[in-house]
Amino acid sequence: MGSGPEFDYCVVIDDDDDILMASRLLLRRLFAEVATARSPDEAFPLIETRTPDVVLLDANFARGATDAAEGLAWLEKLLGVDPEMVVVMITAHAGVQVAVAAMKRGATDFVSKPWSNDKLLATVRTAAALRRSRKAAVAGGAAPVPASPVVAGSALLGKSPAMARVHSLIARAAPTDANVLVLGENGTGKELAARELHRQSLRANEVMLTVDLGAVSEDLIDSELFGHVKGAFTDARADRVGRIQAADGGTLFLDEIGNLPLRLQPKLLTVLEQRQVTPVGANRPVPVDIRVIAATNLPLEKLHDERHFRQDLLFRLNTVEIDLPPLRERLEDVPELIEHYLGHYARRYGRAVPQIGAAARATLLSHDWPGNVRALRHALERAVILARDVPLEPEDFALVASPARIAPAAVVPPRPVDDLNLDRVERRLVEEALRKHGYNISLAANALGLSRAALYRRMEKHGL
Numbered sequence: 071m072g073s074g075p076e077f078d079y080c081v082v083i084d085d086d087d088d089i090l091m092a093s094r095l096l097l098r099r100l101f102a103e104v105a106t107a108r109s110p111d112e113a114f115p116l117i118e119t120r121t122p123d124v125v126l127l128d129a130n131f132a133r134g135a136t137d138a139a140e141g142l143a144w145l146e147k148l149l150g151v152d153p154e155m156v157v158v159m160i161t162a163h164a165g166v167q168v169a170v171a172a173m174k175r176g177a178t179d180f181v182s183k184p185w186s187n188d189k190l191l192a193t194v195r196t197a198a199a200l201r202r203s204r205k206a207a208v209a210g211g212a213a214p215v216p217a218s219p220v221v222a223g224s225a226l227l228g229k230s231p232a233m234a235r236v237h238s239l240i241a242r243a244a245p246t247d248a249n250v251l252v253l254g255e256n257g258t259g260k261e262l263a264a265r266e267l268h269r270q271s272l273r274a275n276e277v278m279l280t281v282d283l284g285a286v287s288e289d290l291i292d293s294e295l296f297g298h299v300k301g302a303f304t305d306a307r308a309d310r311v312g313r314i315q316a317a318d319g320g321t322l323f324l325d326e327i328g329n330l331p332l333r334l335q336p337k338l339l340t341v342l343e344q345r346q347v348t349p350v351g352a353n354r355p356v357p358v359d360i361r362v363i364a365a366t367n368l369p370l371e372k373l374h375d376e377r378h379f380r381q382d383l384l385f386r387l388n389t390v391e392i393d394l395p396p397l398r399e400r401l402e403d404v405p406e407l408i409e410h411y412l413g414h415y416a417r418r419y420g421r422a423v424p425q426i427g428a429a430a431r432a433t434l435l436s437h438d439w440p441g442n443v444r445a446l447r448h449a450l451e452r453a454v455i456l457a458r459d460v461p462l463e464p465e466d467f468a469l470v471a472s473p474a475r476i477a478p479a480a481v482v483p484p485r486p487v488d489d490l491n492l493d494r495v496e497r498r499l500v501e502e503a504l505r506k507h508g509y510n511i512s513l514a515a516n517a518l519g520l521s522r523a524a525l526y527r528r529m530e531k532h533g534l
């Protein structure tokens with residue numbers, strides 16, 4: 071992309087020089103500066119004078135220690151310096167307790183040694199994005215921020231009859247331990263609904279771990295979900311705790327469950343039926359107590375097609391089904407969303423809340439919103455950034471209609487690129503991919519050769 075690192079400053083604390091060297095090289099892709107320290111003592115001056123976006127903290131310092139007591143104590147001290155600090159624990163000895171204990175004490179996430187570079191980068195990037203949104207929310211005087219960059223600064227809004235049904239279902243399902251399947255198009259608020267379910271559940275004080283099955287590459291999903299033991303396959307140089315095990319006692323959110331490969335579906339079914347997980351290569355199952363919330367944007371006919379999804383697994387996952395309606399079917403929610411997000415972004419960017427002209431308001435209220443609430447949110451952010459002293463006009467929102475509404479003549483074939491500005495070309499390609507795939511993020515990301523997370527970042531960057 072050539073636009074330099076996304077984030078400013080990261081600190082890695084580990085007593086192993088090789089790890090420090092490797093992580094410094096790797097993390098330079100994300101951070102303008104990566105500082106390293108061989109002990110928490112050494113790290114404090116690096117942290118006190120300048121707040122890092124992310125701290126990576128080794129769980130075990132004392133030689134031969136495996137219970138992570140020292141790492142956990144340091145975690146508490148770091149959070150004592152700044153309770154908003156985003157700390158990712160490095161767990162070497164793969165004790166599930168370490169990962170879970172760290173998350174319970176305020177770590178944002180964990181990575182197990184040895185890590186895959188892609189996984190480490192994805193975890194750290196998400197953590198850094200969280201830090202950024204926490205900072206923005208604090209600057210804006212916002213209420214406590216939920217633990218996700220996606221949902222920072224928002225609750226599940228909407229009072230339309232369709233959303234009232236959703237709220238009522240959430241309230242009734244949350245305190246039970248029933249597995250919940252959340253359905254809906256991209257951007258309808260499935261992740262927000264999942265967080266709300268966890269927040270209102272009896273497990274609210276336990277961890278909620280997310281696995282985005284659309285973002286993890288297929289060959290990593292097995293280890294990511296179920297874990298593995300040392301020697302299970304060539305690269306398995308140490309035990310690794312899977313997310314299912316790490317979520318023990320809490321909630322596991324399986325986003326984009328439709329991307330779970332068919333070959334792994336029976337394995338997840340076994341976990342749900344027997345309440346135990348067997349890491350790859352292990353010969354004994356480990357008991358787990360998890361509540362599963364899954365989400366998908368797959369249309370029902372695909373979900374009910376045995377060639378895509380095992381029906382016995384579906385039956386386990388959808389004890390309660392919550393269907394989030396597309397925004398075009400509840401346009402009466404638009405005014406509340408406008409008010410909320412204009413205020414949110416005005417605070418975030420230190421601007422006055424812009425006025426919306428009558429024509430612009432009418433446009434927002436009649437648009438078909440193929441990208442749903444996410445698209446409305448982005449359109450409002452862009453409008454706040456570009457607002458002048460006059461009321462906003464329809465053009466200030468740069469709305470893209472869904473493919474069905476675009477006249478055939480407007481669907482242009484690929485053409486030679488006249489404008490070579492990389493940024494504008496990127497924006498156009500992203501827009502075209504989204505439009506072509508009816509705003510299905512997974513398909514558009516696929517077409518562009520990007521992960522879903524990478525596509526979201528580009529959509530945000532271009533205000534799409």
Ligand SMILES: Nc1ncnc2c1ncn2[C@@H]1O[C@H](COP(=O)(O)OP(=O)(O)OP(=O)(O)O)[C@@H](O)[C@H]1O
Nearest residue numbers: 220221224226227256257258259260261262443444
């Ligand atoms: N009802 C709502 N009230 C307030 N904000 C919402 C609502 N629904 C969605 N949003 C906002 O829209 C964005 C997308 O929401 P979310 O990630 O929960 O959708 P999703 O259905 O999980 O999307 P995807 O399937 O593309 O991952 C987020 O920024 C979220 O805060």
